[in-house]
Amino acid sequence: MKQNYNKHIKLLCATCGSGDFFEKNEKTDVITCKKCNRVYHGGYDELVELNQKNINSEVESMKQEVKKDIIKDLNSMFKKTGFKLK
Template identity: 40%
Template sequence: MSTEINVTLYCPICGQSDFECNDNKSYVKCNNCEREFHGGIDELAEFNHAEIENEVQKYGQALLDDFAKNLERKFKNNIHLKFKK
């Protein structure tokens, strides 16, 4: 399982995801509506908090599901241990 979470950030004004930024991402500008984010990627991430949180929740659930599946596989021949689904 990958440890990287990818989230597409969207402009809160026009809803597009096409941005340009400087090298250290301290300044971001939407290429569609030309909205400038002087707080950089951090400001844009604040506007996209719900999307980021949703991806983190999905990743966490996938991690738990993967762990449960591996645990069940390891103990599948154990007569003293049964797993409920």
């Protein structure tokens, strides 16, 4: 079975769609998109909330990948023991 299902989901600015130009104020946790200057007063949590659709999509994709791998591994294990699968 595949051992590593780690995924990194890039959070994108809700205004300009960029994911490469965020700056976090360490004192206030406010995040600013340096491309369009949108300020996320809720910090990381606000960015996650606004990217929830993309996050959910990646989770669903991961579920399908894990399911496919489990089925493949189970089929392989049964074949090795002599069971015939249909």
